[in-house]
Amino acid sequence: MSDDHNSDDQDNGESSPPKDRMKRTLVGMGVVGADDKPEKPMRDKKTLVGMVQQKASDAASAAKDAAEDAADAVGDAAKEAKDKAGDALNTIREAAASAKDSAGDAVDSAVDSAKDAAESAKDTAGDVADAIKGKASDAASAVKDTADKLTDSAKAAVAGGAGAGAAAAVTKKSGKKSSKTKKSSSKSASKSSSSSKKAASSHAAHEATPSHGHDDHDPAALDSDPNTRPALYLAEYETPDALLQAAAAVRDAKYSKWDCHTPYAIHGMDDAMGLPPTKIGLISFVCGMVGLATAVLMIQYMNNWDYPIIVGGKPTGVGAFPSMVPIMFELTVLLTGFGTLGGLFHLCQLPRHYHPIFESTRFERATDDRFFLSIQVEDDKFDLERTQELLESTHPSYLELVEEKL
Numbered sequence: 001m002s003d004d005h006n007s008d009d010q011d012n013g014e015s016s017p018p019k020d021r022m023k024r025t026l027v028g029m030g031v032v033g034a035d036d037k038p039e040k041p042m043r044d045k046k047t048l049v050g051m052v053q054q055k056a057s058d059a060a061s062a063a064k065d066a067a068e069d070a071a072d073a074v075g076d077a078a079k080e081a082k083d084k085a086g087d088a089l090n091t092i093r094e095a096a097a098s099a100k101d102s103a104g105d106a107v108d109s110a111v112d113s114a115k116d117a118a119e120s121a122k123d124t125a126g127d128v129a130d131a132i133k134g135k136a137s138d139a140a141s142a143v144k145d146t147a148d149k150l151t152d153s154a155k156a157a158v159a160g161g162a163g164a165g166a167a168a169a170v171t172k173k174s175g176k177k178s179s180k181t182k183k184s185s186s187k188s189a190s191k192s193s194s195s196s197k198k199a200a201s202s203h204a205a206h207e208a209t210p211s212h213g214h215d216d217h218d219p220a221a222l223d224s225d226p227n228t229r230p231a232l233y234l235a236e237y238e239t240p241d242a243l244l245q246a247a248a249a250v251r252d253a254k255y256s257k258w259d260c261h262t263p264y265a266i267h268g269m270d271d272a273m274g275l276p277p278t279k280i281g282l283i284s285f286v287c288g289m290v291g292l293a294t295a296v297l298m299i300q301y302m303n304n305w306d307y308p309i310i311v312g313g314k315p316t317g318v319g320a321f322p323s324m325v326p327i328m329f330e331l332t333v334l335l336t337g338f339g340t341l342g343g344l345f346h347l348c349q350l351p352r353h354y355h356p357i358f359e360s361t362r363f364e365r366a367t368d369d370r371f372f373l374s375i376q377v378e379d380d381k382f383d384l385e386r387t388q389e390l391l392e393s394t395h396p397s398y399l400e401l402v403e404e405k406l
Contacts (some may be wrong), residue, residue, distance in 0.1 A: 023198065032263075086292050231356035231404040232376045233387055234363065235396035240266045243371040246394035247272040253390055257379040261363070261372040287339025288332045295331040299324045356404035 237243045240262070249275040260269060261305055303316050310316065345351070357363055357374055366372050375387055392401055
């Protein structure tokens with residue numbers, strides 16, 4: 001103990017009594033002030049502990065009060081923030097409702113405007129359609145009148161044997177009105193009669209849609225040109241469905257020499273044309289059986305009668321059947337292939353290096369994007385007027401009477 005006091009005295013440079021040291025400790029802890037004078041001696045440990053506890057209790061109470069005040073302040077701030085958030089939410093809801101009402105009004109206004117515009121466009125389109133229909137009707141009437149005049153003039157020229165110059169002039173006028181009309185020949189006076197007849201048959205190439213109008217055919221004038229003759233009617237269609245319907249109509253009319261020409265195979269065309277099952281299969285089977293029988297007979301004849309060779313006791317005749325299989329197979333396949341090819345050429349009437357259908361320049365699109373139906377004049381039911389009416393009833397986009405050179 002004396003050593004500690006000596007050490008403290010040495011550290012402080014002077015000695016201090018224990019009472020002063022206790023007071024300084026309490027002052028440093030904040031228990032008493034520097035000028036306070038405790039009622040009890042500072043050396044009493046119980047009194048010192050009691051003072052410390054009292055100060056701690058007061059500090060705890062003060063901290064508790066401060067915490068409660070802070071909690072109350074936080075609660076008030078949270079409540080105020082909640083109220084403000086609720087007000088903001090209500091404001092947003094009111095703004096959204098107002099925007100929704102405005103959007104609904106705008107949509108209704110737009111719909112009404114669109115309906116009005118559609119009605120106006122409909123009325124305008126109707127007026128334009130009526131105007132176009134009227135002009136088309138007038139044009140069709142004019143074309144028909146011109147055709148009637150042309151036909152009457154041509155018939156008069158043929159009946160009287162004169163008026164070649166007038167017929168040629170009418171033919172020239174008809175050529176201007178239709179880009180599809182053939183040019184008539186009027187090079188010399190000696191051919192004036194044939195030129196007049198040629199003018200009457202200018203329907204060789206024309207638009208065939210009934211609503212558009214076209215020249216009437218004169219059967220008596222079609223064979224007037226000694227260098228040409230009618231070969232077939234050629235109808236052009238824009239879609240496969242239109243061609244299928246036309247084929248069904250021609251089939252029901254019992255025509256026999258007619259055909260369809262398409263850039264690709266069309267499903268259902270065989271039924272629409274009323275074609276029977278192909279005979280290629282039967283021809284191929286018969287040729288194959290002939291090849292098989294030929295192989296068997298040839299082998300039997302060679303091995304048994306013509307030049308029999310027995311080596312090592314090997315069997316001949318039917319007993320040598322395994323050795324006959326390759327030859328039998330080869331001849332069966334060979335004659336089947338030849339028969340199929342020959343039957344195809346025969347049924348398709350090939351080879352044929354010329355066909356009058358190639359006289360039509362429009363037929364070139366048969367390998368591109370158009371569909372054609374042709375009826376040949378060799379057909380027993382072929383008649384210029386009735387066949388023309390039948391094809392016109394199928395509504396082709398173009399109808400042409402193709403002529404071939406003699």
